Amino acid sequence: MSVTVGTLGVVTGIERNELREVSAAVLAVATHLSVRDVLQTILTSARRLVGARYAALGVPDSEGGFSEFLADGITDEQWAAIGPLPRQHGLLGVLLSDPSPVRLADIREHPRFDWWPAAHPVLTDFLGMPISDGEEILGEIFLANKIKPGGFTAQDEELLELLAAHAAIALVNARLYERGRELTIVEERHRIARELHDSVTQKLFSLRLTAEAAAALVERDAGRALGELDTVRRLAAEAADELRSVVIGLRPPDLAGDGLDVALGKQIDVLNRVHGAVVRFRGGPIPRLAAAREEAVYRISQEALHNALRHSAAGRIEVDLVMRAGGVVLEVRDDGVGFDLSTQEHASRRLGLSSMRERARSAGGKLKVTSHSPGGTTVRLEVPVDQ
Structure with missing residues (x-):
């Protein structure tokens, strides 16, 4: 023919x-x-x-x-x-x-x-x-x-x-x-600069003033100096938390160019450099998904990591991204203190879980969260592969 x-x-x-x-x-x-x-x-x-x-x-x-x-x-x-x-x-x-x-x-x-x-x-x-x-x-x-x-x-x-x-x-x-990627990088740098100025810079300024006050009080009022040093420690911890939040909140890298597994691996490399907990990533060959679905999986992994790093006191976090039974499976497991899903005690974490569940629904996936106190938490997401 x-x-x-x-x-x-x-x-x-x-x-x-x-x-x-x-x-x-x-x-x-x-x-x-x-x-x-x-x-x-x-x-x-x-x-x-x-x-x-x-x-x-x-x-x-x-x-x-x-x-x-x-x-x-x-x-x-x-x-x-x-x-x-x-x-x-x-x-x-x-x-x-x-x-x-x-x-x-x-x-x-x-x-x-x-x-x-x-x-x-x-x-x-x-x-x-x-x-x-x-x-x-x-x-x-x-x-x-x-x-x-x-x-x-x-x-x-x-x-x-x-x-x-x-x-x-x-x-x-x-x-x-x-060129589009370069513009996105510039925009992200500007956003990070704004966030650093709005939160971290103010904390560091307060920390500096408090440290100077403590130094002035050391010889004439040791008790007040110790109180100021306690404030220094608190402000330093808050500033570190703010910095970590900025890192975790980074926009997704170029998912279209890198692919979900590579993008997630890069994010975990960054987290390992700024956090005390050890984050391990295991990724297998992952088929390409629709752009909205890939971003949903990436954002859920980000939120699960954020929760584990901020709330669980975990020493080790493991992230798996693999193909199983015709779908992509994401698991984020930590060895931290865990929490009770039925109580009001971790309100901010429960808000994050609601966000993850909504993203999972929008991606046509299923989200399951299990936690034991003590014993750690596991977030498991399954999404179908696009036909």
């Missing part, structure tokens, strides 16, 4: 599947796949669709080399034997400075042909295309050694131009995505 696609002529059902894969990969660049994965999909599809033995794609850096350089059609052993990544020389440099495609019967006859390492495959017919966004050249893609006799055709060139446009979309999306 075949269809006609514009001036590209007739393509087979297999080729249509290749094009569908490329489109899906480009659409996924800002949500599920890294830009490298997308570029690799485009490169592999280009080699198969055009019928070339070798293909490569390069994204230049600012130092005469390449920040990304991908190859297709060679084995890992061949790639390792070739050696270091190429520089922006010869035809590679031409494609990064001239927006015109290059189609040759033999690459070695081009005036800018330079050389290749001893382990490099011998290339003959060649088709190269700049990857451009308007007048800016973002990278290059090229194919070599057409499998069918006769070399690359004008139709091959047109198809590669289409795929290069897909690669440009992926690179531009990645650039915009990175």
Whole structure:
């Protein structure tokens, strides 16, 4: 079965599947796949669709080399034997400075042909295309050694131009995505600065004044000096709590880019640096969830950790994030003092539990909290995997 696609002529059902894969990969660049994965999909599809033995794609850096350089059609052993990544020389440099495609019967006859390492495959017919966004050249893609006799055709060139446009979309999306992350980081820094000014700075100012008063009283009124020192200890503890609250309250990192397991692991690394309790994380391969569901799981883990660190006096907290029976399971366990869920005694903690339960419902999940005093607390969340 075949269809006609514009001036590209007739393509087979297999080729249509290749094009569908490329489109899906480009659409996924800002949500599920890294830009490298997308570029690799485009490169592999280009080699198969055009019928070339070798293909490569390069994204230049600012130092005469390449920040990304991908190859297709060679084995890992061949790639390792070739050696270091190429520089922006010869035809590679031409494609990064001239927006015109290059189609040759033999690459070695081009005036800018330079050389290749001893382990490099011998290339003959060649088709190269700049990857451009308007007048800016973002990278290059090229194919070599057409499998069918006769070399690359004008139709091959047109198809590669289409795929290069897909690669440009992926690179531009990645650039915009990175700028968005940078703006988010700046906003978060401003928020933390405001919170530090509003709470921690005031506590530290009071602490300093109280310490100075205690120092002045040491020789003439030791009893009052001891009272002031007690206030110093209290203010220092409150300031430390405020700092820890700021850390725990950090907005979620880039869940879309990092994934839930990586984001949670990063958060726990931070907590281990600012808290006395030992927090251990065990994460397995987790499928991607809808953005709202991933944030709900992350926020519930944050609240459970906040409760354990602020209220349980735990020495050890364990966090598991794994796949079980078709769902994602989060468990946060501490070895602290526990509490009675039926009493009014830990009102702030019970308020946090209400928030967690509401988030679990919004994510279509189930939340179970068990606690024994003494004995510690376990928060278990199960959410289904998106279909």
